[in-house]
Amino acid sequence: MKAHIYTERVKLAAGGQWDSILQAVCGLTDNEVNPRKRNIPCPHCGGRDRYEFKSADNGNYFCRHCGSGDGFSLVMKMQECRFPEAVEQVGRYLGIERKPYQSEAEELAEQARLAGLMETRKQERQKRQKQEAARKRNRQQQVAATVPGILADAQPADPNHPYLVRKQLPPLGLYQQGRLLLVALYIDGHKLVNLERITPEGRKLSLAGGLRDGVYHRFGGESWTVYICEGWATGASLYLMDNQAVRVYAAMGKGNLEAVARIAREQNPDSRLIVAADNDTHQPDNPGLSEALKAAEAIGAAVLLPTQVQATSNGTDFSDFYLASGGLKDGSM
Structure with a gap:
């Protein structure tokens, strides 16, 4: 079979199967071929918070690095090979043989075999x-x-916990278990x-196996102004800067x-919603801002962006802005 004919046959057969192909050929994980997962470590360069798999139809992916x-393209990068070798590897996985057909009937039989193989793999x-x-x-x-049992056994958070002292925040709605x-x-x-557990150094740890998609922590009761932001410290800072007169997710x-923004809109249908973005100026494409814009577009909200507070800043969020504005002493808007 001529090379271009074989390549086209492999391309056609691979359509819609790239999640399985990349797992089998390159060893990618379920998360790395899940289009719903965004801003995860890149399987090629290893960089955190920069990769997403777009579609199993054509295997499209994006990494900010x-x-x-x-x-x-991803097979070529992962296997460090050229395009013909990538086609061969994918073709072997799909069971496509590189051989000439002696008759039209033989070609039709091969097409039927491949169709059956693809259907079996799809079902599997x-x-x-x-x-x-x-x-x-x-x-x-x-x-x-x-x-509930973990929280029942925990204590109210110590206001002098190192993380709270560093962030100049009171323990709004927090519990404490040991130093966490x-x-x-x-x-x-x-x-x-x-639960999210925060160490004295600020490292974030969720309970292993617990739900992460669409979860939130909420500050405040019903309000005309509702903010959506990334982390607990940013949320607490926004809440305090508006004199605890707002609701924050x-x-x-x-x-x-985006998922939490949709929940916030559903829970607060008559409120003014604002997505408070992290200003990730130190990262390509500013992912904090780009994800905030997506969330805002999904629910018809405004976007609020903190100004950079230091000339050498590694990005700025509203926790940084709160601290630069005086923290507990002078941080209210």
């Missing part, structure tokens, strides 16, 4: 996905069931499902902003 491309993939989703839901439910601050996380319906990460 590596650039973008299709499935063959769907079965695995359903099983994995069921295991994941079960684990999330198990974790959620432990959260505990942030209660909720989903739509304000159901308690998870902390989405616990930029990848969660």
Whole structure:
């Protein structure tokens, strides 16, 4: 079979299967081929918070460091090979043989064989996905069931906890277990499902296996002005800067902003919603701002961006702005 004919046959057969192909050929994980996962570590360069898989149809991906491309491009990068070798590897996985056909009937039989093989793999993939989703839901439910007991055994957070002192924040709604601050996380319906634990150094740890998509921590009661932001400290800073007269949703990460923004809109249909962005000027494409813009567009909200507070700043969020404005002493707007 001529090279260009073989290549076109492989391209055609690969369509819609790039999630399975990249896992089998390159060893990518479920998250790395999940279009719903954004701003995750790149499987090629390893950089944090910069990669997303776009589609199983053509294998399109994007990394703020590596650039973008299709499935063959990613195979070439991961396997350090040229395009013909990438086609061969994908073709072997798909079961496509490079051989001439002696007759039209033989070619039709090969097409039928490939169609059957692709359908079998599609069904196997769907079965695995359903099983994995069921295991994941079960684990999330198990974790959620432990959260009330953990909070019941915890103490009110110490105002002198090193993280709170450094951020100049009171322990708004926080609990403490040993040296860890505990942030209660909720989903739509304000159901308690998870915790974020904050170390004295500021490292964030969620409960292993707990739900992360669409979770939030909420400050304040019903209000005309509602903010959506990334983290607990940013949310607490916004809440204090507006004299605790607003409602704030902390989405616990930029990848969660859009989902939490939709929840905030549903829970506050008559309010003015504002997405308070992290100004990630130190990163290519400013992901804090770009994710905030996506979230704002999804719900018809405004975007508020903090100004850079230091000439050498590694980006600025509203926690930095609050501190630069005087913190607990003078930080209210």
